[in-house]
Amino acid sequence: MNAANDMDVSQPTRIFRPGLLDRIKTNNGIQSDEALARIMGISRATLQRYKGGDEPSLRAIANLADAFGLALGEIVVKPVPAEPSEQREAVGA
Structure with a gap:
């Protein structure tokens, strides 16, 4: 695979x-992460990963949108890159 595809694996395309x-x-009035995770159809551990910046599943996004009447654009955004791509190429990543 080429470098562009490798970058896609390491960097999420969307985050909450x-x-x-x-x-x-x-x-x-949701009292716990576990309760929110149940609403989203995921585990509490998965919710914690999403809060940490992992890319959410489409199912979790859709469940959240349905449960709270949100549009997809209100839920996810493109993440800010950790470093400019020119620096990654110079380092050989």
């Missing part, structure tokens, strides 16, 4: 909007 999951919990 920063702070969204905690705001949803607070605004809807």
Whole structure:
């Protein structure tokens, strides 16, 4: 595979909007991450990975949108790259 495909594996293409999951919990009186995870159809551990910046599954995004009446664009955003691609190429990554 080429470098562009390798980059896709290491960098998520979409992440949950920063702070969204905690705001949803607070605004809807959800008491725990486990309860929110159940609503989303995922495990609490998976929810923690998503909060840490892992790319969410389409199912989790859709379940969240359905449960809280949100549009997909309100839920996910493109992540900010960790470093410019020119630097990655110079390092040989």
